[in-house]
Amino acid sequence: MPATSLTLTDSPLTLNWASPYGLQPISPLWLRERTQDPAQLDVLTCQRLFDSHRIDPDLTLTGARSLSETRIEFTFSDGHVEVYDLEALALELEGDGSFPNPIPWDSRIDQSAQRFDWNQMGDNDAFHKALKAYLQRGYIILTGVPTDPERILEVGRHFGYVKETNFGRYFEVYSRPAGNDLAYRSVALGPHTDNPYRSPVPGIQMLHCLVNETTGGLSTLVDSLKVLELLKIEHPQGFELLRTTPVGYRFIDAGTELTARRCMIRTDADGEPVGVHYSPRLDRLPHLSPEDTQLFHLTRQRLGELFADPDFEIRFQLNAGELMFFDNNRVLHGRTAFDTQEGRRHLQGCYLDSDGPRERFATTLINARDQAGERTYTHQTEEYNG
Numbered sequence: 521m522p523a524t525s526l527t528l529t530d531s532p533l534t535l536n537w538a539s540p541y542g543l544q545p546i547s548p549l550w551l552r553e554r555t556q557d558p559a560q561l562d563v564l565t566c567q568r569l570f571d572s573h574r575i576d577p578d579l580t581l582t583g584a585r586s587l588s589e590t591r592i593e594f595t596f597s598d599g600h601v602e603v604y605d606l607e608a609l610a611l612e613l614e615g616d617g618s619f620p621n622p623i624p625w626d627s628r629i630d631q632s633a634q635r636f637d638w639n640q641m642g643d644n645d646a647f648h649k650a651l652k653a654y655l656q657r658g659y660i661i662l663t664g665v666p667t668d669p670e671r672i673l674e675v676g677r678h679f680g681y682v683k684e685t686n687f688g689r690y691f692e693v694y695s696r697p698a699g700n701d702l703a704y705r706s707v708a709l710g711p712h713t714d715n716p717y718r719s720p721v722p723g724i725q726m727l728h729c730l731v732n733e734t735t736g737g738l739s740t741l742v743d744s745l746k747v748l749e750l751l752k753i754e755h756p757q758g759f760e761l762l763r764t765t766p767v768g769y770r771f772i773d774a775g776t777e778l779t780a781r782r783c784m785i786r787t788d789a790d791g792e793p794v795g796v797h798y799s800p801r802l803d804r805l806p807h808l809s810p811e812d813t814q815l816f817h818l819t820r821q822r823l824g825e826l827f828a829d830p831d832f833e834i835r836f837q838l839n840a841g842e843l844m845f846f847d848n849n850r851v852l853h854g855r856t857a858f859d860t861q862e863g864r865r866h867l868q869g870c871y872l873d874s875d876g877p878r879e880r881f882a883t884t885l886i887n888a889r890d891q892a893g894e895r896t897y898t899h900q901t902e903e904y905n906g
């Protein structure tokens with residue numbers, strides 16, 4: 521965004537932003553809080569050295585002096601004087617452009633573009649590309665992952681932070697008739713997200729195939745963002761109900777009971793879909809009026825039909841040495857049935873917190889700037905900063 525999107529007007533003296541929705545005045549409070557003054561903002565950590573809520577609520581701009589096309593010296597009514605970089609302000613107003621935005625997909629997705637060689641993930645550029653693909657499409661497949669036990673934890677640590685649960689740091693997925701979850705049987709598993717009964721819900725799931733001697737047991741993935749685009753058009757009232765009505769989810773086994781209530785459709789502050797919590801084996805209809813219960817049920821039914829529609833699904837064999845890595849709150853996973861008489865099928869699964877890939881992505885950008893000799897600023901690392 522060019523800094524010229526910021527302009528000054530008089531009476532009262534105001535900085536204005538030419539936003540996509542028209543000219544918007546910028547509050548002096550917003551401007552004052554973004555001080556870069558080393559006396560008010562720690563240079564090393566970029567953390568403020570004062571409590572911004574103490575700024576005078578009646579703060580005004582009392583002076584503005586243009587130093588160049590992109591630099592203006594502002595004087596505030598509290599006496600503070602500072603030169604501001606208009607390009608930096610404009611970038612923040614436009615939004616954080618550092619991270620790739622999600623790109624919804626359906627069955628026509630180029631699956632080959634989502635496959636990455638694990639052995640290349642030590643290379644900054646290759647790692648950056650894999651992380652970008654994940655952040656955009658919500659999943660990647662890693663190939664060439666050695667099939668020794670606990671390798672999945674090494675992969676998890678490379679991409680982020682492993683989340684331990686009552687299933688352990690990782691869990692084994694192979695057929696065992698008395699297992700405490702249907703995932704441990706050989707039956708088909710429809711599209712779902714994992715563990716909506718947990719707080720927080722695991723952000724990322726990894727499934728690593730160690731052995732697959734069966735012809736069935738195909739893996740399926742569906743992008744909820746693409747499905748929700750259609751559902752919102754088809755059933756706007758039902759969409760709103762599923763977006764705003766908490767649903768109870770529960771998991772019980774011999775030693776554990778986990779329950780949580782959350783909405784089936786996840787939306788951002790603008791009401792736009794960002795994912796789902798969807799597990800038809802675990803959800804319970806909320807108590808609503810009979811009419812709303814029926815609408816909720818019909819919408820849930822349509823959602824289930826769309827998630828199972830081949831137009832939205834990719835289906836593939838996950839072979840030994842391949843690892844699925846997906847956003848558990850956006851991309852639904854499932855599996856077709858398999859015949860245990862055909863041979864062994866053994867996967868290991870593991871959950872990660874959702875923030876790891878974004879953190880790693882930002883690090884690859886810093887590393888790239890370092891390699892290009894463009895870096896001008898060094899943060900301290902490995903210190904807790906609150």
Ligand SMILES: [Fe+2]
Nearest residue numbers: 703713714853
């Ligand atoms: Fe699952």
